[in-house]
Amino acid sequence: MVYRSMLLLIFNKCRSESNRFRRSFSRFSPLNSNALDIKKPPYKVLFFGTDDFSLHSLGALLKERILECRRERSDEILTSLDVVTNSERSQVGKYSLARKIRVFLWPPSFEVNEYDVGLVVSFGRLIPSCVIDKFPLGMLNVHGSLLPRWRGASPVIHCLAEGDTETGISIMGIEPEHFDTGPILLQKKIDIPPTTIMPDLRYRLGKLGAECLIETLRDLPGKLANAKPQPTEGVCYAPKITARFARIDWDLMTAARIYNLERAVKFLYPLTTTWNSLPVRLFDVEVLDWRTTSNRPGYISYHRNRRCVVVECAQKTWISVKYVAVAQKKPIRATDFRNAYVKRTPDPEIGKMFK
Structure with a gap:
């Protein structure tokens, strides 16, 4: 009986993990039969961020929103922009309040389908499925490395400490309760000169991340339909440092x-x-x-x-x-x-x- 109970426990755990992956990946899979029906822009966006790295992407989104409100753009990508942050005193909190952007403090309270997509940039928290599932198009993350290399909170620091000669930006789908494991929608590389220091590389990646995010939103149906799982080789981690x-x-x-x-x-x-x-x-x-x-x-x-x-x-x-x-x-x-x-x-x- 004990042996049978153990087998049943292992089977149920494996089935649970399989279902979790299937649910989180289904909207990003090129095999998704609804890929051609994915909502096209413009989108109602909820942005999650905290620091200076986040501000590059938030600023780019706000610029798009302002241009669209002035009818200076015909290729709209967002109709609304609200923000989630950890504190009103964070850099994202101060920036948003100064520009009269609606701010939610974590954990946010909003309705299912109130927003089309969630965008996460240097937020620092695991996002539960109860939040992800409220977005019809799921949630995307702007990560400062070429995943699966340097998953974690400090990819810029770890890549420089290890002497990497290249890095980049990954736009990926977010999986519930997991950091940086989701499917890749877009990646772009940059070289790292041997004298580059952390603040300079972080700035370059922040700007590149903002550009990649806007590019992804402009063709989100295509990017979602062609998202690919991360390679199983080359995985390494960049934990928060002290x-x-x-x-x-x-x-x-x-x-x-x-x-x-x-x-x-x-x-x-x-x-x-x-x-x-x-x-x-x-x-x-x-x-x-x-x-x-x-x-x-x-x-x-x-x-x-x-x-x-x-x-x-x-x-x-x-x-x-x-x-x-x-x-x-x-x-x-x-x-x-x-x-x-x-x-x-x-x-x-x-x-x-x-x-």
Whole structure:
């Protein structure tokens, strides 16, 4: 009986998952017999967002709405635009209220079929089926990566930290209670130059995401009918990060890895380590082709010509550091750090090591 009960439980779970996927994917499937009957624009839109990345898409939608209200466009894509956000003090909340856009706070209360489609951009919440099912055309998400690579909350940061040379935007259908697993309606790639920092890449992707969203809405029936499931290969995750993400592990991280890490967290968190048991922040890091005898990861040297601190990293690689902040003090030049701290340490072995 126990064996039979276990088999029944497994069968019911598999059937439930299969039904969930079938329901969530049916409106996006090219095999959908109603594909040619999908409602054409213009649409009643409910927008879900919170931050600066969201504002690119919301601004593009508002611009379309204003032009249509002035009868400057014949190819309308939306007849109404309302917003859902987490707080009226969020960037999306402030932007919307200043422009007299109707704002709902999460969780929103609205009727079935009151809106045609829900649009989600950097919202940060799992959307339940009871919300998704209220939209005849479902919900779409603007995601800042080439899915299935970098599913999750921080795709821009993780792609830079890993040294990716390309990324892009994915417009995807939203599945209930799942992050970034839905079928793809549109993808566009961009290159990442090796000196790109996080704020710049985030801005580029925000603008591209807005363009892709408008393009998708203009041909939503075609995009929905030809949506494709995400590949099962190449899946990786980009969870939300904390300050700990910016901590350097000298034994494991190469110079290139540390340089990419600073690019990824630029203006969000400083790179951190310790010196003589004190917390330290490092700024303006570069990979350095340093011709010297290897000591061990974390070992501090000084480059007189460049006037910078040089630190050995994993695999006998080196970085240069222009500014250092010890404990809670303000950043100082590398030369001052060397003179005020490293040279004055009683124990030269400890004084010459980051840990």
